[in-house]
Amino acid sequence: MASIQFLGAARTVTGSKHALFVGKKTLLVDCGLFQGRSELKELNWKPLPIRADQIDAVLLTHGHIDHIGYLPRLYKQGYRGPVYCTRATADIARLSLPDSGRLQEEYADYANRKGFSRHKPALPLYTEKEAVRACKLLEPIPYYENLALPGKCTARFLIAGHILGAAFIQLYLPDGRTILFGGDLGRYNVPILKDPDEVSYADYLLVESTYGNRSHAKDPPRERFCDEIKRVIETGGVLVVPAFAIGRTQELLYYLSQMEQEHSHEPLIPVYLDSPMSAAATRIYSRYPQLYDEETSEMLRTSGDPLSPRSLHTVTDVSQSKALNFMDGPAVILSSSGMASGGRVVHHLAHRLPDERNTVLFVGYQAEGTLGRRLVEGASEVTIMGETVPVRARIASIQSLSAHADADGILRWLRGFKKPPKRTFLVHGEPEAQEALDERIRTELGWETAIPRLGDLSDLG
Ligand SMILES: [Zn+2]
Structure with missing residues (x-):
């Protein structure tokens, strides 16, 4: 028995967090901060529907704050389990999480001095020190290595392009079915990084849709x-x-x-x-x-x-x-x-x-x-x-x-699948982008899709 709950990046582009329930175990893939509009940022202050100490492991696709920035908050709520990610992502997290804490402290201080925050006093979500402590939980794993996880699951990190260290997480359930967590999908033929790995099979797929309704301009x-x-x-x-x-x-x-x-x-x-x-x-x-x-x-x-x-x-x-x-x-x-x-x-x-x-x-x-x-x-x-x-x-x-694939880039990557996933969840996109991509995936590939809302729970059988 497995199910997945969408705790962020659901009909929006930030706050990536996906809880996977397998038997009695809970895995959290990505632990991102909501950014942008104030009603989104408010969500960072709300408790998660699962208790932090009930999460057995966290996996991170890459080091952007909208995928890792909630980690110190989770730590503050009592999470002390492992946080698995690639080596480069761990380096990036050790850099960007304390920075995120410091920026929040500075911003809260500044808001208090100038008196422009709606919150009196304005507080940081977490401090630099708290972020440094959360980083002690990071456990770097090489790309392509099999990682044993709680709930008799295993996972591998594949190259996603996007930014240094970015990965797709190929997660195997105990019954052999696979879920591919796409994180953020990079682009083909861009400078510095290798192209995203081709993936040919997954029973369930989470794919980002930031640019689902757009083509990147061709201007060099x-x-x-x-x-x-x-x-x-x-x-x-x-x-x-x-x-x-x-x-x-x-x-x-x-x-x-x-x-x-x-x-x-x-x-x-x-x-x-x-x-x-x-x-x-x-x-x-x-x-x-x-x-x-x-x-x-x-x-x-x-x-x-x-x-x-x-x-x-x-x-x-x-x-x-x-x-x-x-x-x-x-x-x-x-x-x-x-x-x-x-x-x-x-x-x-x-x-x-x-x-x-x-x-x-x-x-x-x-x-x-x-x-x-x-x-x-x-x-x-x-x-x-x-x-x-x-x-x-x-x-x-x-x-x-952009570091994100556009609609054609996403479709190109999806065409690498030899068989359609049972269900493809569109995450990490604003609604117009998601609907446009959803339409293309259904009509051009004939796949079954879903655009989850925040908090939706989907039974994977
Ligand atoms: Zn990203």
Whole structure:
């Protein structure tokens, strides 16, 4: 007897958490934080329908906060079991969870000082210290190794593309049936990482649907990035790129290295990487060259570290970060978070948005309710940390840089299945995207699908 309960990323793109009940055991796949709209963030404060001490093991598909960021909360509720993930994901979690705790502490402090939170006093979901303690539960497992789990289940981590260390989790029930937890599905033929592994069989499948209703623009991202750099060279402005610390930043650094190689005679404009988290994530990438694709491995052999362009200045302390406010362009500032929902980039936006010489370049998905989404949708002014900021800077975005497969990419991966799963659950998407993908899967592949709601329990027999 097995059943699955959807505790997050159900008709939304954050908060990934799937509880699997097998006999008397409970496994939790992904332990993500809800992000974006305030009613979603409120969910992080609500207790889970299962008690933390009744969960027997946690498995993580990858290190993004919307897949791991609830872990310290689970720890606070008493969870002390193992947390299995790939080695690179464990490294990323040790970096990003304490960072998440620290950001929450800082944000709560700031909200209390400025008095703009609805909660009095504003509290962090967890602290940096609590996140560090939760990280002690991480148990790294190599890709493709069989992992014995409670409830006589076994699991293997397969390569998912997406970000370093990302995995599909192929989980075998005691009766031999398999459930494939797709986590976030990466793309084919993108820089740095290998393509997602082909999967040919699963009885039940959970597949993400972030871009289920979209095709990534075909415009080559490197050329678009290069064009935006040229534009600020002309205006003398600053190009602010809110970039996800893990994945997107490394892709941009890779493109910068490529540009430098190809335009080695041209003067370089300075590129400031102003995110300790992004710098540390880049160091983690450099520790796993075995996970690089052919092209990146070749670049590493022939021209040195592809993630360390010559024009790069890594900003470490806060005073250096503040000093960037007084810097004239042209220059590039890469800073996180990618949706401008926190981190140092928020301060850069507050400072650079009112000047029309500047450009803000978004390079990834902007969830509903985030500052990034408001800017991309053309807001003429925005509220940043309680202050009204006029938007005069050029707002641009490169859609083609996503770490997620688009609808065609998802379908391509699904076509690798030799036999339809008994049921395919669409998770991790906003409703319009999910419905569009659902329609394609049913009509083009003839598979049985479901779009679970938060809290839905599905019996797997
Ligand atoms: Zn992800």
